[in-house]
Amino acid sequence: MGGPIGPPTPAALERSAVTTHAVVLGGGLAGMLAAAVLARHVDAVTVVDRDKLPDGPEFRKGVPQARHAHLLMSGGARVIERLLPGVTDRLLAEGAHRIGVPEQVVWLTAYGWQHRFPQTQFIISAGRPMLDWVVRDEVLRRHPHVATMPSTEALGPLGDANRIAGVRVRGAGTGETVDLEADLVVDATGRGSQLKRWLSALGLPPVEQDTVDAGIAYATRIFRAPEGARAFPLVNVLADHRVPRPGRNASLAPIEDGRWIVTLSGTRGAEPPTDEDGFAEFARSMRDPLIADLIAVAEPLTAVQGSRSSANRRLYYERLPAWPEGLVALGDAVAAFNPVYGHGMSVAAHSAAALDEGLAEAGLTAGATGRIQRAVGARADDAWLLAASQDLCYPNCRAEVNDPRLSPGVQAQRRSFSDLIGATALRDPAVSAAATKVTTLSEPISSLESPQVVTALRRAKGRPALSAPPLSDDERAVLRVGEPA
Numbered sequence: 001m002g003g004p005i006g007p008p009t010p011a012a013l014e015r016s017a018v019t020t021h022a023v024v025l026g027g028g029l030a031g032m033l034a035a036a037v038l039a040r041h042v043d044a045v046t047v048v049d050r051d052k053l054p055d056g057p058e059f060r061k062g063v064p065q066a067r068h069a070h071l072l073m074s075g076g077a078r079v080i081e082r083l084l085p086g087v088t089d090r091l092l093a094e095g096a097h098r099i100g101v102p103e104q105v106v107w108l109t110a111y112g113w114q115h116r117f118p119q120t121q122f123i124i125s126a127g128r129p130m131l132d133w134v135v136r137d138e139v140l141r142r143h144p145h146v147a148t149m150p151s152t153e154a155l156g157p158l159g160d161a162n163r164i165a166g167v168r169v170r171g172a173g174t175g176e177t178v179d180l181e182a183d184l185v186v187d188a189t190g191r192g193s194q195l196k197r198w199l200s201a202l203g204l205p206p207v208e209q210d211t212v213d214a215g216i217a218y219a220t221r222i223f224r225a226p227e228g229a230r231a232f233p234l235v236n237v238l239a240d241h242r243v244p245r246p247g248r249n250a251s252l253a254p255i256e257d258g259r260w261i262v263t264l265s266g267t268r269g270a271e272p273p274t275d276e277d278g279f280a281e282f283a284r285s286m287r288d289p290l291i292a293d294l295i296a297v298a299e300p301l302t303a304v305q306g307s308r309s310s311a312n313r314r315l316y317y318e319r320l321p322a323w324p325e326g327l328v329a330l331g332d333a334v335a336a337f338n339p340v341y342g343h344g345m346s347v348a349a350h351s352a353a354a355l356d357e358g359l360a361e362a363g364l365t366a367g368a369t370g371r372i373q374r375a376v377g378a379r380a381d382d383a384w385l386l387a388a389s390q391d392l393c394y395p396n397c398r399a400e401v402n403d404p405r406l407s408p409g410v411q412a413q414r415r416s417f418s419d420l421i422g423a424t425a426l427r428d429p430a431v432s433a434a435a436t437k438v439t440t441l442s443e444p445i446s447s448l449e450s451p452q453v454v455t456a457l458r459r460a461k462g463r464p465a466l467s468a469p470p471l472s473d474d475e476r477a478v479l480r481v482g483e484p485a
């Protein structure tokens with residue numbers, strides 16, 4: 001059993017001289033962004049993570065999803081840039097791609113091929129290990145009062161239902177438990193967060209939870225892009241959720257070092273295989289075979305990796321009748337989404353911004369963390385609604401939800417409006433720009449009901465529908481690599 005001693009970190013050594021200390025549980029994206037925020041509001045920050053935190057773009061066990069494509073939407077990327085000015089340039093210098101949307105995306109949506117209008121938003125495409133490492137490195141380099149405690153597992157909170165006073169941790173190597181005292185504890189331990197159980201052990205009532213599980217499974221393989229195709233557009237071939245059969249999606253994204261990351265996914269009943277031949281066949285079974293044709297001319301660099309933890313799951317911490325002082329949860333620990341929509345990291349960024357705003361407004365005064373938790377819940381709402389309402393369309397989707405907006409009647413109305421937006425966006429630049437703002441989490445869903453968008457919908461003239469992928473001649477030539485001249 002551990003005693004009430006401070007963390008054995010540089011921050012701890014200065015503890016006697018400081019007045020406020022925050023502990024962040026989890027050094028993933030949400031945790032490191034939270035640390036960047038906290039560095040501005042408290043005197044010392046300790047980030048605890050179960051893993052060794054590598055000094056480079058390496059895969060680690062605690063973020064298993066990092067083997068799959070990770071697209072950072074402009075709505076989240078702008079927030080990360082605000083928290084860590086210059087980080088986008090560093091990501092690009094390390095080999096990330098900035099993809100203009102919709103211009104640099106070859107995109108078969110549910111409604112057809114999207115015209116490649118001039119870009120209005122962007123996506124950062126990079127291997128997740130690199131993205132995490134750059135953010136972690138930038139936070140630690142800029143903020144000497146942020147220290148990490150790697151190979152250390154969070155076991156549970158100290159304190160009571162009224163106030164969290166720290167956290168008990170255990171070193172992986174030593175097995176020794178230590179109590180870290182803190183004025184603020186941030187749970188950013190991801191999908192596997194135990195916070196719900198920890199709070200119940202403190203005597204708080206059960207936390208309300210909604211789950212929408214379309215049974216999405218992922219299969220990913222990394223390829224070397226053919227010569228001349230290193231900056232190929234992002235390619236997305238998506239399911240048509242209006243057809244009552246399991247959905248199949250495929251995406252090919254350029255990442256660092258001239259590689260393509262190809263991720264296939266399917267809802268329950270259409271799970272992609274994880275053997276090499278099955279992977280190629282599944283890619284060919286999409287609504288369009290473009291990605292199968294592209295990987296046929298690329299060199300495989302890895303085996304196929306599978307994954308299944310991808311249900312939409314939302315915990316409504318903000319609805320507890322009383323929230324303990326000194327505690328905030330964010331990132332996947334609060335709301336995790338079907339990754340096909342590419343929103344989890346951006347929601348983590350928006351949640352970190354909510355933490356920043358809340359602390360700037362009220363510091364750690366009474367009631368502040370409760371208000372921050374409500375703001376964190378609100379920042380997850382659009383991504384939740386977009387993902388959950390679409391996934392409910394797939395057969396065999398398992399849902400346990402109380403969200404009234406997902407009841408069949410309201411859902412039908414919502415879907416018909418979003419189908420109208422989606423179908424018009426393909427061919428009309430103004431509607432496409434409005435829709436893209438929402439799908440990149442740059443503007444709220446409610447912005448689609450603005451008079452400007454309604455007028456644009458009415459006036460939409462539209463270009464002719466595309467019957468084939470909108471590739472330039474140079475892009476099309478990539479498909480002929482290896483053919484005799």
Ligand SMILES: Cc1cc2nc3c(=O)[nH]c(=O)nc-3n(C[C@H](O)[C@H](O)[C@H](O)COP(=O)(O)OP(=O)(O)OC[C@H]3O[C@@H](n4cnc5c(N)ncnc54)[C@H](O)[C@@H]3O)c2cc1C
Binds near residue numbers: 152153307
């Ligand atoms: C297959 C897949 C593909 C995805 N693709 C995208 C995408 O394209 N775009 C996008 O925006 N999002 C995507 N996501 C979602 C994205 O991965 C998450 O939203 C994001 O990682 C959330 O960050 P986080 O910091 O909350 O959690 P995580 O990144 O999971 O980090 C949690 C951290 O907590 C640590 N930890 C856990 N338990 C403990 C403990 N008890 N003690 C100490 N440390 C602990 C872990 O080691 C880890 O470092 C995808 C998810 C999946 C599953």
